[in-house]
Amino acid sequence: LTAVKALRLIEVEYEQYEPILTAEAALREGAIEIHEGTKNIIAQSEYHLGDLHEALAQADEIFEDEFSTSTVQPCALENHSAYAYMDGSGRIVVCTSTQIPHICRRVVGQALGIPWGRVRVIKPFVGGGFGSKQDVVVEPLVAFLTTVVGGRPVKLAFTREETFVASRVRHAIYFKFKTGVKKDGAIVASALKAVSVNGGYASHGHAIVDNSGEKFRHLYDQQAIKFEATTVYTNMPSAGAMRGYGIPQVMFALDCHMEDIARALQMDPLLFRLKNLNKEGYTDTLLGIVAHTNGLPECIARGRQLIRWDEKKAVRRRQTGSKRRGLGMACFCYTAGTYPLNLEIAGARIVMNQDGSVQLQVGAVEMGQGSDTVFSQMAAETIGIPVDMVHLISEQDTEITPFDTGAYASRQTYISGMAVKKAAAEIKDKVLRHCRVMTDIPPQDLDIVDAWIVYQHNGARIMPLAEVALDGYYNLAHAAPFTADVTNSAGTNALSYGCTFTEVEVDLATGKVEVLEIYNVHDSGKIINPQLAEGQVHGGVSMGLGYALYEQMIFDPGTGKPLNNNFLDYKLITTMDTPEIGVGFVETDEPTAPYGNKSMGEPPVMSPAPAIRNAILDATGIKFNELPMNPHRLFERFKAEGLI
């Protein structure tokens, strides 16, 4: 009661600050610093390639343009959630929906100031991540709280509303392009300035905009490039990784800019791109990444054919009605993993059972993209057994599974896949060597096909694999079960490519855009599992359509409060908004990859937004340089331009 009385006597005065919701507000002279001494800047960076001034001096024309993208949320259907408890020996067990169990273990250890070995992280099935779970969000708190309550279980499960504002979002980035071009359409140089909007905490921080600065230079040939980037703190939700890691943002800016240049030069936008694309053999002088394969010209040819580009262009006359149709396309390129900027290591372990089947353990993370399936295919293919003889442990447990940095950067099929291949090759080698003990036939004359030991030269069956496996366990003189434990440290990277072709119908009266046709054509190297790869393209294109046309987190400018942090007000695409998504693959054979494969998971989300924008431009003559291109924005602009 005394406390209640005392409470009444306390008068609180609040000084209300203006929320900082944009880069301009964060960088304004005298802006309140969200973290003291930072001037609201998380980091700044720049790089130069060649001499920009000298190169620009050779240009016949210089084009400048600005683009901006919106803040969107990954919207994995499963919210962020984790629980923790302490086991009998006082260790902390964290069970969490994460893309990075092994990194999570380290961060929890660091956060609690305890040896990392005292933390055990378990990753069960994950209900989608798309990058927002490539960060440690709820885990350190539950790990700490269980220590406070004597090791009893503590759970923290975000509501949908909390996931929107308190997990991670995609950075909104402002881009300013300056590009010099020759009369014949050859690009000579470009300068790109970028300002990336983060929230109150750094998370992946400046790395996202830096990545956009790296990837954009791999697509088109240029003599000189200058890139400058700044990432700022704001009162927006913290931004982190999201499918594409800065590339959907920069490809929107880049390939809208390219479209505008081609049109200004009165060149066919397809020919303009084909003329300027980096070719096979391109070597990035800053990182040393080599394009051993580049199927983009064929991807463009395929997309052009699928949408019947030439035919439709030929019959399209000047349109005057309220509904106008247009064609658009855009390209992208991407890498597989983060090497050489970061170390890329992945572990795989195989134990052959007595019946010739195998236990496969990987440190890589399945979260719906199908990695477990392709790793099983890889092990089966390399050893020479049917895929149902591969038993993969899907649950990640830092106590059991080998180390891998996790599911991000479209790295797993390329990097963890190589670990699986090496482990499987080692198993096969051990099996064939043991055959020699049993048969006296030299290993180089043998092979394993469909779980049979066969002669390599004619495929004649010698004995079932199961017989060798069993002997490996019970041979009195030579028993040594066949096992392999491999870590792959990738010293390579590979560039994947692709493009989107689309036809839209714009209703000038309502500002609504209907996507009539859309095709994504990818050079992701060899496709390991066509059905799963198609699924990745469907999902990525769908996310890209949302990015282009609907999605945007909105905040009250006066208070900074979120206005649409739920699925009713944040427009997520449904079955009703989904056009048929056409998929094409141009299969190249990447020599640095385990099976000729390149990145697949993130690429599909990179080019739909600029392709839609370019199609709207084709239909209406209006350039929309800001995402999303929702009816509200289109309608206002059409009114301002006198179209309605």
Added chain:
Amino acid sequence: MIAKKISCSVNGRKVALEVDVRASLLDILRDSLHLTGVKKGCSVGECGACTVLIDGEPYDSCIYLAVWADGKDINTIEGEYKEGKLSKVQQAFVDEGAVQCGFCTPGFIMSTTAMAQSGRKFTREEIKRELSGHMCRCTGYQNIIKAAQKALED
């Protein structure tokens, strides 16, 4: 807490429970009956992940009070796998690659199952409309629509 006794049938089994009058059917299915195939994506009837059949009709169980389930016949995804066999709808989802992370899948399957049990014919457009209350972030709905078409054939 005010509690009330209810009895209902869940996946063909009679169940008697004492439930908090404020509890949703979703809470009871997950926390009391441990039917965790019923997914919680939003808790307010927006995403469709918690869809179950109540007397054959699909409902968002997160906005259906547990007390309303008294005397009802409830079916969840856990009841669809019978005698070691997937249902026709489940098998179609597997065959068409309609599952990625799987979080939205139980809801889609239950709604499609209700459509299959209705005996009606559905056009592709009608299927899209029927399933529009379910959100999926992985698949772009392409293979889900295909799977539903396949399951609703003949």
